[in-house]
Amino acid sequence: MDEEPDEKLADRLNHLFATVRAKGGQEYSNEQVASAIRDAGTPISQSYIWQLRKRKKTNPTLKHLQGLANFFGVPAAYFFDDEVARNVDSKLDSLLAEQARLAQAVDNGEVRLMALRAGELSPARRKQVMELLDVVYRLEQAEHGNAEES
Structure with a gap:
């Protein structure tokens, strides 16, 4: 009903x-x-x-x-x-999940220190750090993918 x-x-x-x-x-x-x-x-x-x-x-x-x-x-x-409510609630749920992941990451002292240091860098240097993090992230994801296939 x-x-x-x-x-x-x-x-x-x-x-x-x-x-x-x-x-x-x-x-x-x-x-x-x-x-x-x-x-x-x-x-x-x-x-x-x-x-x-x-x-x-x-x-x-x-x-x-x-x-x-x-x-x-x-x-x-x-x-x-x-329909509007469903769409909004879906976006809110995604946002909440993202906020929970962020809160969990910030609870990690090393991640917090990395973020604080990155905040002190110039925009150009932050971009370089992000590019490096993307490469390392992709490598780790590939390693996990290969480990799961074994």
Whole structure:
């Protein structure tokens, strides 16, 4: 059975809160989102966002939907168009996987040191380092491929 539009709105809004994170990796609060939307020119309260998320309010204005969409970086159609929502969610899932790989790499002290040193290089030297890393990466992938075939 398909969800009602009201349920889709709340579920999709909650999904955005769960997947689009602040710089430190924490979930945005209703107040942070409301404040940013207000700063962009649309009056909205944290309690109204809470009510949308809890299905207490189910018919937001277009301005509120647009404010929420802008904050989370999605089209407003995300909240009511299933195909748009699938496409956006797929991109969000890919982005989350990439962020997880990056976080894991940064936890490695050697990788962090390499990144810090690379950040101090000129753009031309960084390009050379990337080219070298690409060669080493391809060699290692070929070695792993040959080891698996044995």
